[in-house]
Amino acid sequence: MHYRTLGRTGLSVSEIGYGAWGIGKSGWVGADDEESLQALQKAIDLGLNFIDTALGYGNGHSERLVGQVVRKNISKRIYIATKVPPKNGQWPARPGVPVSETFPKDYVIEQTEISLRNLGTETIDVLQFHVWQDDWVGQGDWLEAIQQLKGQGKIRFFGISVNDHEADNVLRAIGTGAIDTVQVIYNVFDQSPEDRLFAACQKQNIGVIVRVPLDEGGLTGKVTPDSTFDTADFRAHYFHGTRKNDVYSRVRNMAADLGVSIDEIPEIALRFALHHPAVSTIIPGMRSIRNAERNMAISDGKALTPQQLKILKKYRWIRNFYA
Template identity: 65%
Template sequence: MHYRTLGRTGLRISEIGYGAWGIGNSGWQGASDEESARALNRAIDLGLTFIDTALGYGDGHSERLIGKLLRERSETIYVSTKIPPKNRIWPARPGTPAEDGFPADHVIACTETSLRNLGVDTIDVQQFHVWSDEWVGRGDWLEAVERLKRDGKIRFFGVSINDYEPHNALKLIESGVVDSVQVIYNVFEQAPEEQLFPACEQHKVGVIVRVALDEGGLTGQIRADTVFPEGDFRQNYFRGDRKREVERSARKKSSRTWRLPQMRSPKRRFASSSATRRCRPSSPACARSATSSATAPSATDAALPPNSARSCARTAGHGTSIGIDPPKKKAEAVAPASFIPWEVRLSSSPCRPACSCRSRASCRAAWRRLPRSGGRR
């Protein structure tokens, strides 16, 4: 296991984190507490030290399972959790007053509940589960955050950015009051690279990457005959022919050699957790990984396969994170069969018959035209 520093927090966390939405049995259905406990313990056995949960995951059930783990294990385990908006609206809608989402009394009350669920005196990273930059300088939420820090009930403060709105936290980052942000970043969603990651790097804000493997669609575990339990949000997310397309992609075998160019300059080395993408062998940049740290992302989504490029791991649970150092030199590497070829990834896009995208932006635009469902990520 490799370890990185999460932004200016100074927390030295594992590159792989455990995303605990699934074990709460809300949104993601079907997990048993016994299986969840085995998965959590196995992750810790493998050196994992970072778990991301939320009060909204099973109305605190996920937090209580993690609290049990913390009492049973002697290792240092860092936990981040989230406060649900008082109005229970995901994502935050434009024009919503800060008082409707996170009034001070709600922030404090939810933090007290999470402390009891986890069985700890201090939460390492407390986050708002939705965010709108309209709330900067408005409402009394910041007073509550500062009070919780003074009282020693939370160490650091972060926000979970709305799905596919990485720009909607730039003002907060520039204000200097946030220690970490959580954002969707994967092979399909690369928008955070444009403004968010540079801003986080400049202000030393840690980044937690979520949905790194597209809600499980890139794990190879979704098949055409997969049936999700009633109430599972993936029933809608993988509706239509998406499950069949995902299975077909996973079965693709490739023996082609892909080139792995240097990802970034030495000054922009990311630390702690990420998502990795692969593109066409003919593309100028055919592989990229991102991780979190003082300068960028830590991820909480499903782990890459054991034979992925330089370092990786696999663990159970809704999500995990993965971080891979950018290679210092160009190197040849055989593409693992479990990675999905570029041509197949966009096969379910409405524009696929005419799609020969080579650029990141055009392919991202194609992917965004696919129907999406919201969720408490």
């Protein structure tokens, strides 16, 4: 496992982190707690030391599983990032909504205390807001909450999880100096963070956490026109209409252009998400030991070739499957 510094935090985190949405039993359907625990343990055994979860993942279920594993591995330094859900329950954050409706001071402190109890830890390494609007800079008393929590030792660092496909909707916040990390979607299809966000993060020494490196499964090569999802699974909407066909054809064209098999696309996609120097860690989901082993193996120091990157750049795709 290779490690990178998470920006100004100074934390040395594994290139491959653990995205814990899929084990929370909300949004993603089909997780088995015992299998989830085994997959997370396997990842840790292979060198993973950064886990990203959220109070909103199964109303704390993901946090409780993460806490269970972290406490079991007390001899290892594992860093936990979690997120405060918006008080108004709106994902993503809507323009024009005041921050007093999403992250008022007392609410932020209350939700952080709940996360600490779920995790069973005395401190949270990185507390993040789960949504964001950049016009909230200078509004409300949310920053007072962060400063108080830091002063009490309940959190070490603070970050923002950027709205889906709105990579620039955090640039003002970065400029304030109050933000330690940014979490953003970045993958072969969504390359928008390269336009402005990554440079801004590098300038301010902001740690970058990359989510959805496999496009919610679209870049695994497993989504076909015949794929079906439980109606309770968010992917039933994410891949609705012509989307399965669109992803299927693009991934196959990509494999042909690269001269590789479909089975090699997930590895290439993860290496793409890691290739940019602004990126500190990527957080794919891993609900099985097999996936944990495959994903951990990507951190071997091998980079994509310039020719591979040139080909992948052509597959930038302006769309919002979350809409």
